[in-house]
Amino acid sequence: MQPMAVVLLSGGLDSATCLAIARRDGFNATCLAVDYGQRHRCELDAARQVAASFDAELRTVRVDLRAFGGSALTDDLDVPKGRSEQDISGSIPVTYVPARNLVFLSLAVAQAEVLGAQYLYIGVNQLDYSGYPDCRGEFIESFRVASNLATKAGVEGKPLRISTPLIDLTKAEIVTLGTSLGVDYALTVSCYDPTEDGLACGSCDSCQLRRRGFDQANLRDPTRYA
Amino acid sequence: MQPMAVVLLSGGLDSATCLAIARRDGFNATCLAVDYGQRHRCELDAARQVAASFDAELRTVRVDLRAFGGSALTDDLDVPKGRSEQDISGSIPVTYVPARNLVFLSLAVAQAEVLGAQYLYIGVNQLDYSGYPDCRGEFIESFRVASNLATKAGVEGKPLRISTPLIDLTKAEIVTLGTSLGVDYALTVSCYDPTEDGLACGSCDSCQLRRRGFDQANLRDPTRYA
Numbered sequence: 273m274q275p276m277a278v279v280l281l282s283g284g285l286d287s288a289t290c291l292a293i294a295r296r297d298g299f300n301a302t303c304l305a306v307d308y309g310q311r312h313r314c315e316l317d318a319a320r321q322v323a324a325s326f327d328a329e330l331r332t333v334r335v336d337l338r339a340f341g342g343s344a345l346t347d348d349l350d351v352p353k354g355r356s357e358q359d360i361s362g363s364i365p366v367t368y369v370p371a372r373n374l375v376f377l378s379l380a381v382a383q384a385e386v387l388g389a390q391y392l393y394i395g396v397n398q399l400d401y402s403g404y405p406d407c408r409g410e411f412i413e414s415f416r417v418a419s420n421l422a423t424k425a426g427v428e429g430k431p432l433r434i435s436t437p438l439i440d441l442t443k444a445e446i447v448t449l450g451t452s453l454g455v456d457y458a459l460t461v462s463c464y465d466p467t468e469d470g471l472a473c474g475s476c477d478s479c480q481l482r483r484r485g486f487d488q489a490n491l492r493d494p495t496r497y498a
Numbered sequence: 499m500q501p502m503a504v505v506l507l508s509g510g511l512d513s514a515t516c517l518a519i520a521r522r523d524g525f526n527a528t529c530l531a532v533d534y535g536q537r538h539r540c541e542l543d544a545a546r547q548v549a550a551s552f553d554a555e556l557r558t559v560r561v562d563l564r565a566f567g568g569s570a571l572t573d574d575l576d577v578p579k580g581r582s583e584q585d586i587s588g589s590i591p592v593t594y595v596p597a598r599n600l601v602f603l604s605l606a607v608a609q610a611e612v613l614g615a616q617y618l619y620i621g622v623n624q625l626d627y628s629g630y631p632d633c634r635g636e637f638i639e640s641f642r643v644a645s646n647l648a649t650k651a652g653v654e655g656k657p658l659r660i661s662t663p664l665i666d667l668t669k670a671e672i673v674t675l676g677t678s679l680g681v682d683y684a685l686t687v688s689c690y691d692p693t694e695d696g697l698a699c700g701s702c703d704s705c706q707l708r709r710r711g712f713d714q715a716n717l718r719d720p721t722r723y724a
Contacts, residue, residue: 339559374608415647421632
């Protein structure tokens with residue numbers, strides 16, 4: 273029997289690649305999508321399609337982060353467009369959602385514990401990222417330690433392992449690897465401000481990082497731009 | 499201006515005492531209740547009444563932990579009744595909700611960050627408790643470290659502090675302290691299996707711990723039993 277893993281799936285490029293890697297690594301992957309009240313609802317449709325393309329189960333958990341406010345991804349704040357490369361990597365932008373990965377990982381730990389899964393995959397990346405502190409390796413490692421003190425599984429000698437296979441890859445390396453593993457990036461949505469039909473704006477931080485990744489990898493960018 | 503604190507408020511005895519302590523400590527407390535799909539909905543009413551009795555703001559965030567299953571507090575599993583003192587403290591029971599405090603604390607961190615609060619109060623207790631691993635001090639400390647690596651506030655030099663004023667108190671000490679701080683325990687609900695009107699069963703682990711606390715403190719138990 274294949275070992276089980278929970279894969280956090282956002283519908284974006286990174287997490288889709290992460291799912292492909294979990295499958296390559298021989299795991300029976302259960303995907304977890306988090307409906308946190310994001311403005312860009314097409315992410316959740318993308319997650320469904322990506323999971324289906326790998327014939328993986330998708331579970332969705334709802335948590336209303338809008339109740340807290342404070343982010344352009346959940347509130348009526350403007351998503352920054354056309355920022356320079358320096359600006360993108362330089363500071364924490366308004367698209368930061370307070371404690372998002374902390375909340376997502378906690379939910380994934382709960383799901384993993386109920387399923388009896390000892391592996392959790394998350395597609396965080398500390399190179400081509402938007403300056404979010406909760407994407408860094410030192411946070412993930414610290415969270416792993418904390419989570420194994422919190423759970424019955426951790427206490428009873430079945431600690432959870434957290435895989436971050438993308439953490440030190442460039443966006444170009446990620447799309448190259450994902451393409452070799454059969455990821456259909458046309459299904460994924462990275463844009464912070466897509467149209468209702470899921471067309472990407474092309475100029476938010478996330479679109480720029482994605483576009484540059486395909487460019488540098490010499491791969492065709494299948495993104496549907498508005 | 500009073501410093502701000504987020505207080506996790508469940509509607510139970512411990513968190514109500516915790517709120518009273520945060521107020522005594524001079525904080526402007528914003529309470530956070532988590533609607534996680536608990537079977538005993540009267541908890542949320544109790545949280546509202548407790549917050550109101552201290553004239554504190556209450557916010558409620560919804561996260562559907564039922565999506566994961568695996569606990570008597572969210573599923574149709576039987577709540578254990580009439581267990582011995584040894585059994586209660588000896589193993590992790592079916593009322594354990596996978597990763598609950600991990601999820602609750604993560605949500606509280608998000609709320610604190612949005613409010614700009616640097617203090618978080620949680621009424622965990624590692625003496626008279628139900629054997630849940632996520633109530634122990636070593637988990638809380640480890641979580642604090644992880645959370646400060648995850649947030650913009652933590653990275654920018656405004657780390658969150660987590661207060662656990664009940665952690666080494668007996669239930670008797672908790673109710674004695676709370677009574678001296680004006681907690682109206684008649685408003686609180688501890689029972690894992692209350693009636694629809696919020697009457698306590700008197701025999702689940704939580705009722706037994708609570709009843710014993712009032713007994714040992716020589717205080718009148720205001721709990722409304724079925």
